[in-house]
Amino acid sequence: MDIDTPLTLLGGLSPAAFMRRYWQRKPLLVRQAIPGFRAPISRQTLFELAARDEVESRLVAQDPKAGWRLQRGPFARRALPPLTRPNWTLLVQGVDLHHPASHALLQQFAFVPAARLDDLMISLATDGGGVGPHYDSYDVFLLQAHGRRRWRIGRQKDLTLVEGLPLKILKHFEVEHEWVLEPGDMLYLPPEWAHDGIAEGECQTYSIGFRVPARADLARDLLQRVADEAGELPERLYRDAGQPATATPGAIPEALQRFAAEAVAAALKDPHALDRALGESLTEPKPNVWFESGRAPRRLGAVVLDARTRMMYDARHIFVNGESWRAAGRDATLMRRLADARRLDAPAVRAASEDAQSLLALWCEAGWVHPEGATP
Template structure:
């Protein structure tokens, strides 16, 4: 049984101000000897691939005790999944947890999982940013899990792409590919497969990584006390994308406009929607959708960057600074800014218009001009910003005001003192 070092855990809870710093190794690659082009061509959304030493020499920057300490914090998305005999073989518990929750755990048969870890600990973006060969709007979060020997969350299917990076200890991964089974065990707290027939299995050591496209049944079992770093991706549900765009189109309509029919003729059947009325109504609806590409692109970007309701707590309360004071702080303090990991930013830019576009941030967009476009390009191209580049991009008043607004909204924040980037 893990002897949770509660002196350490308590210390973590006390100094965790939701933005703790972690010691990070220098990361130069995340696909090992596999090139990004080969990975995207041969594997992305197509088939699984095991990448030995995808991150060579990777070591978990968090200990199990620190992960447990984080799970004791309010509003941290932590879960304990326990396996046991009996009528309900799997149990799901949600945090925040206490010392008693951990000291009363069995020797095996459980897993601790925390999602959105990079939003809780911004230093962890040092890892996540290396997966930006996939666009930002497809990256979801970093989940970190711990399990003692034999610990597992059962055989299951994810609806999203995921990289499973081993951070500590060893874990045996089994997959069923091509997939055969998709029925779930009824009446469980978690969605586990009724049947699972592994076709391949591997033991992953620190630095090894398994990529799985959506829908591949898989089952991971801890060989040792182990930690796994799961970089998960998201894809918009098409009906939600359509709803988000049409909601914005409707908002842009004249809210007082009504249907009119001054050319009304006596209907052959009052209870029928006649051909003339149908054609007129179709034309009205088609005119709503028949927008300039720039308008639709901006509304698509706004929809793709909408902030989930439960992410509000991931944004910092930055000290109030006006635009000039913010630039002065960047210029003279030795500190600089980074993108807040929870913030969602997308730039819409057209090759034919080098002085315009739109910056979508958390569901809203700002139209850009020649003064603000360079700043927007910088903000979306990087995660950790260079002070000199920020100052150069905010020499105009308009750009300085845009950066100040994003700072006031918590979209950007002061960088922690990274040991390695």
């Protein structure tokens, strides 16, 4: 992708200009970001996804008497309210993992690092449906796919929530801007911008979400991964043959403190241990993701990544679905191209070394990669 070319998707801004002026800074409304856009997934297909065990789905309804209600799927179609009933919303998470056209839509946003991409969520709502005024801790592009939705947004300083509800709804929502979005219109919101979307008639909204790692959570995960890898270090027992008798048994010996510090230093002796742990963490599939085993052809041609595969790289490693490999030279260049474009043409595959081709074949057998044109 040429990051300096103006895009209709971004209202005539180039990706470079959008990231510089708006990303994590302020909202952007784009009328007809995708002119003539039509939802690539039918209502019926969305209902079928919501009925599957491995797909995360939620039903939010607001009743004048009962108030807000939240249910978690899977949902058989008969378990959902009729479309003629107002004020309910079906939320289906991770649609891009199960629907090729929806997955292809995300590639239009490839100017943002894949390490930040979360998923595509689809919200189907009947008239008046919504999830209440709230804020998210991630960046999101709200693309109107069908019907109309009224959005109200504001920079929220008071993040107090209404108590006793199954949803995180702001108690004092302060509206600064209000728009009605129609199919093809799109609204970008940075983290913690309060927003409330209400359907005007039946509508579908696509939420392209970009996760924002929390420092404490990330630290815990990386330290656990480094600790797991440290289990492969040679075992060494603490020895204190020179420990004198003590009149203060509750005091931790300084020698033991040094031993503990040396143990941690040994685990981090590899200067790239944290980089490796980060790449493995960022590419770890979500808990409800699984792959179907495949078969590698005798002679590999063009290949594509499975929609569920997360592939990234740094200066020394290639990361795929929570695993890592050292890579250098021409093979590293080819693997990085696969991570960026999510496909390699046949000449590129043939140019790979025997080891790289064997690795691609292994990934085919794991279901992470498919020969282009093959049905996953």
